[in-house]
Amino acid sequence: MLSKMKIGFIGTGVMGKSMVKNLLLAGYEVNIYTRTKAKAEELIRQGATWTNSVAEVASQSNVIITIVGYPQDVMEVYLNDNGIIAHANPGTYVIDMTTSKPKLAKEIYEKAMEKGIHALDAPVSGGDIGAKNGTLAIMVGGDEDAFNQVLPIFKAMGENIILQGKAGAGQHTKLSNQIAIATNMIGVCEAIVYAKKAGLNPARVLESISTGAAGSFSLSKLAPRMIEGDFDPGFYVKHFIKDMTIALESAEEMGFSTPGLSLSLQLYKQLAEKGEADSGTQALIKLFDSSI
Missing domain, CATH: 1.10.1040.10 (N-(1-d-carboxylethyl)-l-norvaline Dehydrogenase; domain 2)
Incomplete structure (x- = not known):
């Protein structure tokens, strides 16, 4: 059951911090990584496990969620040699919740498929209020089977959760x-x-x-x-x-x-x-x- 799996979370800014808190409250184990460790100290005190790199998060998690700043950050986190696709294990679910380019979401999906990794693009709306309250709207692109597997995880962070179509549809x-x-x-x-x-x-x-x-x-x-x-x-x-x-x-x-x-x-x-x-x-x- 994915509910028993370990979640990796990359990007604990205004949105990500509250999203991690809600995952912890729902009982999930969460590995976290962000560029500045000091910004993650509160989450560590609340039970999240710090990891030292994107590669470490990827290799030690069954589900990996990212919410970073810009498309170039998404590319770096997913597609470079030290990134998620290179280090995640086959069967891992990767979910990019950054607002990014639809074309990039499709590229990540295709690269993930080559390694037996399930990729979803799932940007959110609702701002800091929705993130804190766990009421985010989550717009998802990708395969229906993958969506159904991680739906309980989405429900820990949001309420209006809709699969919109294939890869890129969420974006x-x-x-x-x-x-x-x-x-x-x-x-x-x-x-x-x-x-x-x-x-x-x-x-x-x-x-x-x-x-x-x-x-x-x-x-x-x-x-x-x-x-x-x-x-x-x-x-x-x-x-x-x-x-x-x-x-x-x-x-x-x-x-x-x-x-x-x-x-x-x-x-x-x-x-x-x-x-x-x-x-x-x-x-x-x-x-x-x-x-x-």
Whole structure:
């Protein structure tokens, strides 16, 4: 049973840290590796086992989960000589939960198959709140048999867990998610600033509009942070720029125009240039409200 197997987890940042905590709470043994060991000390105290390299995680785990920063990090972790594919044992399940390129997910799947390794791409949505609460939406690409085998593990981290299709389908689904969020974030910022300029209490306005047709995660979870001046990252500006860039490139490859996505990417790049790359995505309101 996979429930008795040892999970390797690479990448214990804002999202990964909470995901590991939920795996530990569910009773799984978890090997962890991240670039800076100091950032993993809390997880080690809670029962996770530190490993010294990606190769060590790969060779000592039956299921390996990754959530790292950028596609180049995914390539390094999976495909270099010291990476997962080179050191994982046949029969291992590898799950990349980074938002990355669909083409790269397919490449990892094919390389894994050659070694008898089962690969899934399973990016997530729900931010730091969803990771902490174990309520992430998990969008999966890969083989149905592999998906069914690791489904109990997914259930320890999320609630809305759907196999979307073959390898790469999870990434395409996440990019659809990010496209939907991109223009929504602009609308949320404009709505809050409009309410303020109209002399209204923005927090009270949210009480009215969050449960109506305008309702969204961004409006109900991130708008209050905007109003409170809380710009700590639940999801980094720099990572959202990465996601939108991948989505734009993928759309262009399919001959599809995305003007809303293009505008949002342009605005977030402006925000990053102002020194906000490590802020949460809700910091976008700073471009609209000169009083912040």
